Amino acid sequence: LEGALKAAESANASLEAQRVKSRSFMFTEEEFKSLQLQVREINLLRESNMQLREENKHNFEECQ
Numbered sequence: 001l002e003g004a005l006k007a008a009e010s011a012n013a014s015l016e017a018q019r020v021k022s023r024s025f026m027f028t029e030e031e032f033k034s035l036q037l038q039v040r041e042i043n044l045l046r047e048s049n050m051q052l053r054e055e056n057k058h059n060f061e062e063c064q
Helices: 002-063
Strands: none
Touching: none
8 A cells, every 4th residue: 555655656746747847848839939920020120121221222312
């Protein structure tokens, strides 16, 4: 009976350790998705910035 109790406690501890590991993996996955979104936004801003600079250059040349 005592051996079964120890085995159950050990299994419980192992399960809890796996839960913690799983939670940290999920957080990492969410963090990764957030970073991907930020990269997409930065790329869009860069493209927009380049287009605006070209437009600004064109408008400046027209004004002269």
